[in-house]
Amino acid sequence: MKLFVTIALIGILTTGSGFAHDFTQGSIYLDHPMIEEAPPNAPVLGGYLSIQNTGDTDDRLVAIESSAAEKVEIHRSTVTDGIARMQPMTEGLVIPAGETVWLDNGMHAMFVQPAERYRAGDEVPATLVFEKAGRIDVTFKMEERSTGAGASHEGHGQ
Amino acid sequence: MRRFRGILWVLVAIAAAGAAFLAFGPRFAPANAGEAIYAKPFSLVNQDGAPVTQADFLGKPSAFFYGFTHCPDVCPTALAEMSAILEALGPDADKLQVVFVSVDPERDTPEIMKDYVEYFDPRIAGLTGDLAQVATMAKDRYIFFGKVPMEGGDYQMEHQASIQLVTADGRFFGTLAAEEGFDIRLAKVRRLIGEG
Numbered sequence: 604m605k606l607f608v609t610i611a612l613i614g615i616l617t618t619g620s621g622f623a624h625d626f627t628q629g630s631i632y633l634d635h636p637m638i639e640e641a642p643p644n645a646p647v648l649g650g651y652l653s654i655q656n657t658g659d660t661d662d663r664l665v666a667i668e669s670s671a672a673e674k675v676e677i678h679r680s681t682v683t684d685g686i687a688r689m690q691p692m693t694e695g696l697v698i699p700a701g702e703t704v705w706l707d708n709g710m711h712a713m714f715v716q717p718a719e720r721y722r723a724g725d726e727v728p729a730t731l732v733f734e735k736a737g738r739i740d741v742t743f744k745m746e747e748r749s750t751g752a753g754a755s756h757e758g759h760g761q
Numbered sequence: 762m763r764r765f766r767g768i769l770w771v772l773v774a775i776a777a778a779g780a781a782f783l784a785f786g787p788r789f790a791p792a793n794a795g796e797a798i799y800a801k802p803f804s805l806v807n808q809d810g811a812p813v814t815q816a817d818f819l820g821k822p823s824a825f826f827y828g829f830t831h832c833p834d835v836c837p838t839a840l841a842e843m844s845a846i847l848e849a850l851g852p853d854a855d856k857l858q859v860v861f862v863s864v865d866p867e868r869d870t871p872e873i874m875k876d877y878v879e880y881f882d883p884r885i886a887g888l889t890g891d892l893a894q895v896a897t898m899a900k901d902r903y904i905f906f907g908k909v910p911m912e913g914g915d916y917q918m919e920h921q922a923s924i925q926l927v928t929a930d931g932r933f934f935g936t937l938a939a940e941e942g943f944d945i946r947l948a949k950v951r952r953l954i955g956e957g
Contacts, residue, residue, distance in 0.1 A: 641833075645880075649834045680835060682922045689917050748837065748838075750844065
């Protein structure tokens, strides 16, 4: 029995979030939470991830909490007719049943007044709060900022 | 609040003028026939706190971007892209000035601007100053920006997302848009250096 538990644990540890950097709870599957590195004194950091709702009812991301920043807001940012605008999503973000919503181009988690200087490679803890799935603890990985020079980041920053 | 509204309306007017300029100005007018809008006087400070005027940025082609440091995606992305362009230009980077002007001078002090631009590329100049001075500069150059109050007394800035390319004698040469690919932006900058 003990051996079985050990084997099961190894299985969980090697196939779980440590490798894929994803998080699952209930019908919500969160993939690759990341924050782009910013200047040393940047007052805000942009966080991104994809949220999949594998269930058959809609859910809603109502808040993001983190001890790593004064507060975290969910924003939609747009560039319309050449003007950049940012709106807080005060009603939260609906994740429709069976669909995936990307906080990427256009939407982001804004970490306001980060507690310290984070660099690429650092891990920033946060909790995503869903109406139905509840609280899900995640780790945002700090990554180097894309420059737009490489083909792999085409379309970024639109 | 009333005064603030007044300022907002002024900025709306600036936006309309800017939109008209962007729609009808650069596309149909040859670059050398344009007005030398960047030769119009302004008075700001750079990231070292030193006073600068329009004269400091004439004589060499330049790329001006107007944004703010409380901006998580559009502004840092634009600056990262400009730093990639400077890198791609190699020795030719000496022939271009890249300037980041804060549209949020109330929060963006020279010290903050210095750390911010240096992170992307120490060759980028970071300008800030009084709100009125920035507003004058933006108006003269057909740049829109506006303050958007948020809950809890906080605010965001909305602003022109494109970068203005400027010839050595201060004429508008074109824009770099966020949605353009890197190669297109680099080609435009190379053309500016070659012709402007």
